[in-house]
Amino acid sequence: MSKMHVKMTVNGRAVEALAEPRTLLIHFLREELALTGPHIGCDTSHCGACTVDLDGKSVKSCTVFVAQANGAEVTTIEGLAAADGSLHPLQEAFREHHGLQCGFCTPGMITRAYRLLQENPNPSEAEIRFGISGNLCRCTGYQNIVKAIQAAAQQMAVATTAPGEAAE
Amino acid sequence: MIPGSFDYHRPRTLEEAVSLLASLGEESRVVAGGHSLIPMMKLRMALPEHLVDLQDVAELKGIRIDGSQITIGAMTTQAEMIASAELARLCPILRETALQIADPQIRSLGTVGGNVANGDPGNDLPGLMQALDARYLLRGPGGERELPARAFYEGPFTTALDPGEVLAAVRIAAPAAGHGWAYEKQKRKIGDYATAAAAVLLELEGGTCRKASIALTNVGDTPLLAEAAGRALVGTAVDAAAVKAAAEAAKAIAAPAEDGRGPRAFRVHLTDVMVTRAVEKARSRAS
Numbered sequence: 001m002s003k004m005h006v007k008m009t010v011n012g013r014a015v016e017a018l019a020e021p022r023t024l025l026i027h028f029l030r031e032e033l034a035l036t037g038p039h040i041g042c043d044t045s046h047c048g049a050c051t052v053d054l055d056g057k058s059v060k061s062c063t064v065f066v067a068q069a070n071g072a073e074v075t076t077i078e079g080l081a082a083a084d085g086s087l088h089p090l091q092e093a094f095r096e097h098h099g100l101q102c103g104f105c106t107p108g109m110i111t112r113a114y115r116l117l118q119e120n121p122n123p124s125e126a127e128i129r130f131g132i133s134g135n136l137c138r139c140t141g142y143q144n145i146v147k148a149i150q151a152a153a154q155q156m157a158v159a160t161t162a163p164g165e166a167a168e
Numbered sequence: 169m170i171p172g173s174f175d176y177h178r179p180r181t182l183e184e185a186v187s188l189l190a191s192l193g194e195e196s197r198v199v200a201g202g203h204s205l206i207p208m209m210k211l212r213m214a215l216p217e218h219l220v221d222l223q224d225v226a227e228l229k230g231i232r233i234d235g236s237q238i239t240i241g242a243m244t245t246q247a248e249m250i251a252s253a254e255l256a257r258l259c260p261i262l263r264e265t266a267l268q269i270a271d272p273q274i275r276s277l278g279t280v281g282g283n284v285a286n287g288d289p290g291n292d293l294p295g296l297m298q299a300l301d302a303r304y305l306l307r308g309p310g311g312e313r314e315l316p317a318r319a320f321y322e323g324p325f326t327t328a329l330d331p332g333e334v335l336a337a338v339r340i341a342a343p344a345a346g347h348g349w350a351y352e353k354q355k356r357k358i359g360d361y362a363t364a365a366a367a368v369l370l371e372l373e374g375g376t377c378r379k380a381s382i383a384l385t386n387v388g389d390t391p392l393l394a395e396a397a398g399r400a401l402v403g404t405a406v407d408a409a410a411v412k413a414a415a416e417a418a419k420a421i422a423a424p425a426e427d428g429r430g431p432r433a434f435r436v437h438l439t440d441v442m443v444t445r446a447v448e449k450a451r452s453r454a455s
Binding site: 002004020021022024043044045046048051057058059060063064065067068070112116130131132133134 | 169170171172173174175176178199202203206207209210219221223247270271272273274276277358359
């Protein structure tokens, strides 16, 4: 039951640590790496507050052992803003459209929405609701979360259109 | 909730995994996506001393299609199964069912093999595999064997898998072109197991049902093949009387637990509703 040497890339940064294999990824991120953006909500893989991106998939980091994530690439909410500190379009849109009230679910919600838009850049409202169905919000009633994700999708589509194309 | 301690192993081949399990003995468990096992470990209802993680075993991944024969590697995730256009064409009930498992994050790690091998009557794929008459490819220290899904489930979390054996793949003969299908699941909320669910496959010929297969999820200690319910449709036009007869036959074998999902009578009633809806939807999709 000894500790193991764990290496992974978190938000673009190579990290290494000794950890017990049973350490949950959420605890490793929060306690070892001080990335307290992903939250522990239910601790039973229901609420989605601990959602992070693991090798290009949305996962609930309360239900992944650090040993399973050894060698993986992880992105947390802390990794979404640009290097100069400017917010990701999803973060901007959540602020603009009041996509949060207490904010507890927000890191997981945005990290999940980030992957959803990678997989489906132009989702319908129904697709957004289905795509975030593993993330619970107890404040907003989801209306403004959906609006924020729709607005971010539009913003990101504009941003990826080359200037010449937009003019045509 | 902190799970018990364990040693972690990550073999690269199935052979290595099987020999690890043999040498580590009974206190070892395989972990696939982990979304059934890890919650159990967090509750300390499972306390394996060794975890053998199958994520690097490439031969357990992927979907292979050879004519009408479908082979789904055990480590194929539910999300990968949903994304397969070929599976959606050949056997669309796989996608329809997988979309009703848990939620997107869980489906991105949860595997086909884990869902069928775990033996939890709440899992959705075991019921579906009854209806599809799937076969499971098992690999153990003594070699390989194939077992019908209909002979695999013995009780809650009890299956025909021998100690040290690994479920390697699921094999399905695709239903005939033009078949009708539906998986109807009633659940309290996203992420929950079924209060009751039904898988239906049927084939029509000139408006008459020539083949039908119905199975139930989470209304018994194991997934239930509702043979009499299927028989009630065969030879009929799947009219209201036949649908009612099938639903009655399914209800007759439902023996759900009393739990937070409701009293027994309610879940038996929902079995009726799910079978009725699934048969009607399957009929409307058949050609």
